[in-house]
Amino acid sequence: MNKTWIVAQREFSSRVKKKTFLLSTILLPLVIFAFYAFMIYFSVQGNDDLNIAVADNANLFNGKLEAKGDVDFTFVKDKDTASLNRQIEKKAFNGYIFIPASYNVLSADTLSIVYGKTIGVISQERIKSAINKQLEQKRLLALNITQSQLDSAQNRAQIEFQSVTGKGKGDKSKFAEAVGFISGFLIYIVLFIYGTMVMRGVMEEKVNRIAEVIISSVKPFQLMMGKITGIGAVGLVQFLIWIVLGIITMTLIPLLMQGGDPAAAQNIPGGAGAMATASQNTSGLAAVVGGINWALLLPCFLFYFLGGYLLYSSLFAAVGSAVNEDPQDAQSLTLPIIMPIIFGIVIMTKAVNNPYSGLSVFGSLFPLTSPIVMMARIAHGIPDGVTVWELILSMVFLIVGFIGTTWLAGKIYRTGILMYGKKPTWKEMWKWAFRKA
Amino acid sequence: MNILEVQNLKKYYATQKAVDDISFSLAPGSIFGLLGPNGAGKTTLIRMLTGITYPDEGQIVFNGRPFDPVNDILKIGYMPEERGLYKKMKIGDQALYLARLKGLSKLEAMEKVKEWFERFDMQSWWNKKVEDLSKGMSQKLQFVTTVLHEPKLIILDEPFSGLDPVNANLIKDEIFRLAKNGASIIFSTHRMEQVEEICDHIILVNKGQKILDGTVKAVKQQFKENFFRIGFGTATDKLPEANGSYDIIASNNYGVDLILKEGTTPNQVLQLFINEGIQINSFQEKLPSLNDIFIRLVGNTATARQFQNIIA
Numbered sequence: 001m002n003k004t005w006i007v008a009q010r011e012f013s014s015r016v017k018k019k020t021f022l023l024s025t026i027l028l029p030l031v032i033f034a035f036y037a038f039m040i041y042f043s044v045q046g047n048d049d050l051n052i053a054v055a056d057n058a059n060l061f062n063g064k065l066e067a068k069g070d071v072d073f074t075f076v077k078d079k080d081t082a083s084l085n086r087q088i089e090k091k092a093f094n095g096y097i098f099i100p101a102s103y104n105v106l107s108a109d110t111l112s113i114v115y116g117k118t119i120g121v122i123s124q125e126r127i128k129s130a131i132n133k134q135l136e137q138k139r140l141l142a143l144n145i146t147q148s149q150l151d152s153a154q155n156r157a158q159i160e161f162q163s164v165t166g167k168g169k170g171d172k173s174k175f176a177e178a179v180g181f182i183s184g185f186l187i188y189i190v191l192f193i194y195g196t197m198v199m200r201g202v203m204e205e206k207v208n209r210i211a212e213v214i215i216s217s218v219k220p221f222q223l224m225m226g227k228i229t230g231i232g233a234v235g236l237v238q239f240l241i242w243i244v245l246g247i248i249t250m251t252l253i254p255l256l257m258q259g260g261d262p263a264a265a266q267n268i269p270g271g272a273g274a275m276a277t278a279s280q281n282t283s284g285l286a287a288v289v290g291g292i293n294w295a296l297l298l299p300c301f302l303f304y305f306l307g308g309y310l311l312y313s314s315l316f317a318a319v320g321s322a323v324n325e326d327p328q329d330a331q332s333l334t335l336p337i338i339m340p341i342i343f344g345i346v347i348m349t350k351a352v353n354n355p356y357s358g359l360s361v362f363g364s365l366f367p368l369t370s371p372i373v374m375m376a377r378i379a380h381g382i383p384d385g386v387t388v389w390e391l392i393l394s395m396v397f398l399i400v401g402f403i404g405t406t407w408l409a410g411k412i413y414r415t416g417i418l419m420y421g422k423k424p425t426w427k428e429m430w431k432w433a434f435r436k437a
Numbered sequence: 438m439n440i441l442e443v444q445n446l447k448k449y450y451a452t453q454k455a456v457d458d459i460s461f462s463l464a465p466g467s468i469f470g471l472l473g474p475n476g477a478g479k480t481t482l483i484r485m486l487t488g489i490t491y492p493d494e495g496q497i498v499f500n501g502r503p504f505d506p507v508n509d510i511l512k513i514g515y516m517p518e519e520r521g522l523y524k525k526m527k528i529g530d531q532a533l534y535l536a537r538l539k540g541l542s543k544l545e546a547m548e549k550v551k552e553w554f555e556r557f558d559m560q561s562w563w564n565k566k567v568e569d570l571s572k573g574m575s576q577k578l579q580f581v582t583t584v585l586h587e588p589k590l591i592i593l594d595e596p597f598s599g600l601d602p603v604n605a606n607l608i609k610d611e612i613f614r615l616a617k618n619g620a621s622i623i624f625s626t627h628r629m630e631q632v633e634e635i636c637d638h639i640i641l642v643n644k645g646q647k648i649l650d651g652t653v654k655a656v657k658q659q660f661k662e663n664f665f666r667i668g669f670g671t672a673t674d675k676l677p678e679a680n681g682s683y684d685i686i687a688s689n690n691y692g693v694d695l696i697l698k699e700g701t702t703p704n705q706v707l708q709l710f711i712n713e714g715i716q717i718n719s720f721q722e723k724l725p726s727l728n729d730i731f732i733r734l735v736g737n738t739a740t741a742r743q744f745q746n747i748i749a
Contacts, residue, residue, distance in 0.1 A: 204523075208521045208524060210523060
């Protein structure tokens, strides 16, 4: 059997069988999900509920003030501020608004809110907007303008963005931007995680001094390619698990929402309530999701995932072979490899908005950045984001690119893996790469 | 037919001639000592024999045909001086993996690994990891992984370092057994007493060149200094007149070490002592040890001084 294959099998199974693989595969998305859930929950939740007493002596609100978010209003009959102050001390209310009977709607008199403990900025805004909304109506009435008159005057134009081909309408392009960004970002993460995994694997073999034993049975190039293939397979499996998990959660969440008590769901601020409303718009969402050419995007994602990984992992392998025990050597040597990846992500953030800018076109053709940048363009589809020719050219460049880097890296690797002692300079590595046999 | 013919092998690096025109041959079933001070070019030479690097010039003939690095390395077992195993991998899996890289099928590999584990009484280690093994244990494992694919040529670099006498003997017996079964063994070491004990044939390299080649016996004969030791039966403080036939190196009341001058035979010297009326109970030629020969041959070179420190 081909030795590259035997090496790849070991690299794959030694990683997949580890407990950390299972943990990181399952826990990582959970941790990320939980992290975002917490962030959203707390940003929506804010502080504890605020109860504001309203002493409406001018009868401005007719006992109606809309509760907003964490702010509740309670109408009280108290005529003086002293008794209200006492109620705050007793913590019956968090604050109160005293509206004197003499309050004039049309004059810009100040209303003050007296509070016990400090009220947060967001809650302050909510209180202000609830009161202003009511006051606005009162003022309009005082000026003899009806709400419907005002509404028709304030009506906004419905403006739709449409590309010349007739596709790429409205929400779709926003969604395409998001999809492009996410897939580009995923490839960026993949290059980092699995690239450094290859590098550490090579360093391990060199530090353990098993490299010499192995390459007395296997060509160094076979060893390197076996390692790259095996770890690439680990990455693919991990991705497949995540995709499957993602699909399961996507299908489970709406089911849970419908099954649960709708009233209870509404009580969770922002979270489930918002999702319930979102699910009413499913048809609109489906249209947006369907607007993306998944049949193009998914195979391209796979291609650029593999192409980018092969291109960079061989470079990481070369660096791993050049360093010795000291991990700090690795840091300085990986810098030139990390730079183009960072450039890629920077160009990608521009390319999601503007797929045809000069920088985007360059970034999506240049093999060191194309795996990241091209994803942002492909999400917009052909020809909205990228022309067929550019896509083909970019793929050819990437294939040529990874054959080139693998060839060079293989030569550096072959020499580096048996070199012990001081860290090689870039000049020396350059010599290893280009000298014959 | 020789298993290995090395013909005028050269490997030059930018700064030095690592291997400079070395030739030797190796018969099947022989144990061959490859000796030399640190930096003499032994590792470079071995790496060319194992297909890890290629010679600049010269030829390696393996088993009658020019050396083919892809297929012939399957018939070679190499244990480098710097031992290496995967620390986190189970020992059984590790042995299987290395055997399969040497071209054995899964089934053959399993059979061989079991056979060798049994021979070395290592079956209970199967599920342990290398990091749990002592140095001696991992050394044994390393030896097993080197030889279990039944190589025709086995190259061992300092195979006994770090082994206790019991395990060293175990490995030594295995080396003899493998040689008896027809494997040729190249044995590279600094431990001269082991070379004298194990090797049939030696070469010595220094500064990339071969400076000595022959059987252990022949080399000793070649470098003998007519050094004899006479032991006395009774204490004697009066020695015969040498008359220029020998030099006394050391002496006490019970014996004398002497070097015979050119043209003097041992019998003449004995006659002198007997005529003096000295009771003689032993007379023995002292051949130089390989250690002495080595220090004599490479003692003046820069790398050799390092070498002396190591064997001292």
